[in-house]
Amino acid sequence: MGLAINYKLSAAENLSSAVVRELVSRARLYARKIGCAKTSDVTRVKPGAPNTSLFVRAGREEDCCFGFVPAKRGWGFETWPGRGCESAFFGLCQYPRRAPFVLRGKRGFTPTDYKGGWLFKGSCKTQYANEHGWPHFLRCHKTIISILEFWQKLGVTVETNDEGGYWASRSEEQLKERLRQYDGLVAMMAGAFKDAVEGTSPAVNSPIFARNDFERLEAEGWREFGSKLGFGIPVVRSGQKAQRRN
Numbered sequence: 001m002g003l004a005i006n007y008k009l010s011a012a013e014n015l016s017s018a019v020v021r022e023l024v025s026r027a028r029l030y031a032r033k034i035g036c037a038k039t040s041d042v043t044r045v046k047p048g049a050p051n052t053s054l055f056v057r058a059g060r061e062e063d064c065c066f067g068f069v070p071a072k073r074g075w076g077f078e079t080w081p082g083r084g085c086e087s088a089f090f091g092l093c094q095y096p097r098r099a100p101f102v103l104r105g106k107r108g109f110t111p112t113d114y115k116g117g118w119l120f121k122g123s124c125k126t127q128y129a130n131e132h133g134w135p136h137f138l139r140c141h142k143t144i145i146s147i148l149e150f151w152q153k154l155g156v157t158v159e160t161n162d163e164g165g166y167w168a169s170r171s172e173e174q175l176k177e178r179l180r181q182y183d184g185l186v187a188m189m190a191g192a193f194k195d196a197v198e199g200t201s202p203a204v205n206s207p208i209f210a211r212n213d214f215e216r217l218e219a220e221g222w223r224e225f226g227s228k229l230g231f232g233i234p235v236v237r238s239g240q241k242a243q244r245r246n
């Protein structure tokens with residue numbers, strides 16, 4: 001859980017594998033040029049390769065039957081903007097149009113999200129880059145945005161769901177406000193979960209606990225989201241001890 005940039009890349013079916021590899025290579029060089037902390041080589045995507053599968057749901061929503069469909073072929077690379085930020089995988093792949101599934105003992109096939117051509121769906125959680133300060137977070141977040149813009153310049157269709165709102169607004173102030181909200185929400189959820197399982201499960205770990213201002217963030221999260229999410233009585237922390245408000 002946390003503020004992320006979700007994206008979908010797609011290109012025409014008539015592009016050859018060699019052309020796709022060249023597009024991916026150019027995007028990789030651009031990621032290195034703009035200062036990503038680490039960037040892998042371009043690799044051929046093989047069936048079952050991590051970070052390349054399509055999420056598929058079969059049957060009715062209440063059946064909770066879902067899985068991941070591996071890519072058949074493609075090219076991709078992984079890049080890491082900087083500390084605290086997730087790495088992001090970019091590429092273009094081809095997938096089967098149908099996937100097998102088993103539901104209530106019966107075997108069948110369900111359509112995937114693949115309609116032909118070259119496709120890739122990815123996500124990069126940037127929120128925890130903020131552990132190293134707003135300027136660092138802003139640079140990491142804008143780095144992913146910049147790479148997506150470069151894909152557009154290459155002629156690839158880009159669909160983006162930027163949970164920080166920056167892709168659509170280009171407003172750093174809006175991004176900063178969204179980040180504040182997400183910090184509070186994650187601190188509230190993490191604190192509530194930790195309290196709920198304390199003494200019955202292994203210790204709950206989250207990067208948000210390392211924040212020096214965790215207690216403030218948690219309190220802000222309860223004020224803003226507690227009643228909306230039906231959590232009931234909020235938690236107020238003092239040191240390492242959690243106390244309930246009466």
